[in-house]
Amino acid sequence: MIAYLITIATLVALASLVGLGLNLQWGLAGLANFGIAGFYAVGAYTVALSPVPGVPALGLAMLACLGLGALLALLTARLEAEYLAIITIGFAEVVRLVSLNEGWLTNGALGLADVPSPVGFLPAGWQPLGFLGFALGMLLASFAVLEVLARSPFGRALRAVRDDDVVAATLGKDVGGLRVRAFALGGAVIGLAGGLHAQFLSYIDPSQFTSIVTAYAFMAVIAGGRGSNLGLILGAGSIFLLLESTRFLKDVIPLLDGTRLAALRLMLVGAGIVLLLILRPDGLMAEPRRLSRQLSPLKEP
Amino acid sequence: MPAQLAFSGLVTGLILALPALALTLTFGIARFPNFALGAMVTTGAYLAWAANVLAGLPLLEAAVLAALGLALVAMALDACAFRWLRERDGMTLMVASIGLSFVLENACRFAFGNDARSLAVEVARPMRWHGLRINHEQLTAAATVLVLLVLMHLLLHHTRLGRAMRAVADNAPLAAARGIERGRIVSLTWAIAGALAGVAAVLIALDRAIDPLLGWNFQIPVFAAAILGGLGSPVGAVLGALLIGLAEELSALVLPTQYRQAVGFGIILLLLLLRPHGLFGRAVIRR
Numbered sequence: 001m002i003a004y005l006i007t008i009a010t011l012v013a014l015a016s017l018v019g020l021g022l023n024l025q026w027g028l029a030g031l032a033n034f035g036i037a038g039f040y041a042v043g044a045y046t047v048a049l050s051p052v053p054g055v056p057a058l059g060l061a062m063l064a065c066l067g068l069g070a071l072l073a074l075l076t077a078r079l080e081a082e083y084l085a086i087i088t089i090g091f092a093e094v095v096r097l098v099s100l101n102e103g104w105l106t107n108g109a110l111g112l113a114d115v116p117s118p119v120g121f122l123p124a125g126w127q128p129l130g131f132l133g134f135a136l137g138m139l140l141a142s143f144a145v146l147e148v149l150a151r152s153p154f155g156r157a158l159r160a161v162r163d164d165d166v167v168a169a170t171l172g173k174d175v176g177g178l179r180v181r182a183f184a185l186g187g188a189v190i191g192l193a194g195g196l197h198a199q200f201l202s203y204i205d206p207s208q209f210t211s212i213v214t215a216y217a218f219m220a221v222i223a224g225g226r227g228s229n230l231g232l233i234l235g236a237g238s239i240f241l242l243l244e245s246t247r248f249l250k251d252v253i254p255l256l257d258g259t260r261l262a263a264l265r266l267m268l269v270g271a272g273i274v275l276l277l278i279l280r281p282d283g284l285m286a287e288p289r290r291l292s293r294q295l296s297p298l299k300e301p
Numbered sequence: 302m303p304a305q306l307a308f309s310g311l312v313t314g315l316i317l318a319l320p321a322l323a324l325t326l327t328f329g330i331a332r333f334p335n336f337a338l339g340a341m342v343t344t345g346a347y348l349a350w351a352a353n354v355l356a357g358l359p360l361l362e363a364a365v366l367a368a369l370g371l372a373l374v375a376m377a378l379d380a381c382a383f384r385w386l387r388e389r390d391g392m393t394l395m396v397a398s399i400g401l402s403f404v405l406e407n408a409c410r411f412a413f414g415n416d417a418r419s420l421a422v423e424v425a426r427p428m429r430w431h432g433l434r435i436n437h438e439q440l441t442a443a444a445t446v447l448v449l450l451v452l453m454h455l456l457l458h459h460t461r462l463g464r465a466m467r468a469v470a471d472n473a474p475l476a477a478a479r480g481i482e483r484g485r486i487v488s489l490t491w492a493i494a495g496a497l498a499g500v501a502a503v504l505i506a507l508d509r510a511i512d513p514l515l516g517w518n519f520q521i522p523v524f525a526a527a528i529l530g531g532l533g534s535p536v537g538a539v540l541g542a543l544l545i546g547l548a549e550e551l552s553a554l555v556l557p558t559q560y561r562q563a564v565g566f567g568i569i570l571l572l573l574l575l576r577p578h579g580l581f582g583r584a585v586i587r588r
Binding site: 085 | 333334336381382385386389391392393395396397399400401402403404406407408410411414415517520521524528557559560562563565566569570573574577
């Protein structure tokens with residue numbers, strides 16, 4: 001039971017990291033990324049193929065996703081944000097095709113095994129707990145960095161671009177540049193999550209990187225409240241637990257097999273996304289805003 | 302060999318033209334790219350399979366049922382989701398459409414499982430004509446699409462409904478001022494888009510197996526076609542679809558066939574770099 005709880009907690013930490021990345025891209029900058037599964041896979045494969053293990057491998061994964069994110073965003077920097085969303089789907093598709101077909105690199109559908117764990121030095125019994133601590137540390141570090149970013153002038157400029165890019169541009173903000181940086185940074189965080197995924201399971205294959213990763217991330221960001229990192233972590237946690245608990249439905253309803261259950265879960269996620277968008281557009285926790293009354297009043301001259 | 306590939310490419314392009322037209326029509330009228338289109342095509346294919354194989358209806362009747370059924374599904378999507386988000390930005394609608402895509406695709410998976418299914422099609426020897434091999438399914442597909450395209454042209458340009466649709470797409474407040482009910486027109490546009498996607502689904506399922514990712518795999522080429530034609534332009538979408546179909550099939554000359562699906566993506570990338578408003582679209586200065 002303890003082992004199960006540790007596994008679940010680790011998976012929640014990874015899902016929260018993906019959500020944090022999307023929250024920067026979509027929540028803060030207004031750039032929907034439908035190719036999250038692609039970034040996640042690139043992160044995982046980079047770690048699995050990396051010549052160095054541990055934290056440096058995670059750094060490589062982040063760099064790879066940073067570069068790819070910047071490239072995709074640069075291509076569409078001058079266009080409506082819809083175009084970026086379309087090419088992210090294409091990107092994820094290309095990643096999937098490469099991971100399936102370039103056997104010399106990715107070992108095709110068989111996947112790559114024996115990804116070294118960053119906590120391999122611990123005695124075997126303590127490794128799951130050690131990895132959970134490691135993943136939580138990464139989550140906390142990313143959370144701190146992203147929270148500082150969101151409250152910095154950079155974060156404010158991103159919100160301005162998201163809410164009205166024309167006004168932001170008129171005020172002299174470099175709309176294209178801001179978007180590229182936000183998208184690339186968000187991509188790096190998703191890459192980090194993918195890398196941790198590879199280290200956690202120590203075995204990866206293309207079937208692990210499907211649109212379910214994308215669906216969970218959007219659900220988490222919408223439920224948590226777009227732009228709010230804290231809400232996001234709460235959202236990711238509660239959704240993951242809610243969906244995980246459907247696993248036990250199998251014992252109650254005999255008709256449900258594994259495939260049906262997985263399908264049912266994704267149906268719930270999809271319906272949840274739409275319902276929350278309609279009913280609670282601000283999510284559990286609204287984005288932190290400074291209201292004019294919280295600012296110190298202007299002094300009369 | 303190139304002639305054979307070019308012929309297959311034209312037929313593929315004609316089949317792509319229907320969902321591309323559906324995408325561009327709903328984009329024109331609701332102002333967001335509908336990412337649930339792929340899942341709609343999957344749903345249409347399963348509807349046809351259920352009517353054809355489970356209920357034992359002839360193919361033609363199954364196709365008509367699939368088109369009508371998917372038209373109802375599309376109207377339901379509008380009534381349950383898109384209508385409530387109409388006043389919000391395109392990005393919100395887009396994310397809602399991907400949510401609906403998860404719902405539809407997995408409803409199919411829930412009902413029919415992951416196994417590949419196929420329609421009850423009689424296997425016939427392909428015809429030969431000047432060295433070209435022509436399948437019966439290819440002829441059926443080409444003829445069906447051409448008839449539908451003519452009907453769509455007549456609908457858009459020679460009926461009150463078509464004029465109303467174009468008016469709402471062009472300028473919704475102005476159309477409302479002339480007494481055109483926006484909600485009804487939008488709903489009918491979704492129905493037409495659904496029916497087109499349903500017919501396309503049947504034509505696709507004629508020569509390949511039906512599985513839950515059937516439509517998703519068409520998402521990229523269909524979007525490529527609609528962008529190539531300039532989003533919102535019906536004629537452009539059809540021409541774009543023909544070009545994408547040709548490019549996909551002819552790519553077999555230079556690319557390994559596993560990467561066929563990436564051709565559409567490559568074309569989108571090139572287009573966004575060189576002619577972001579499409580080959581046939583007008584340049585609209587927005588930013």
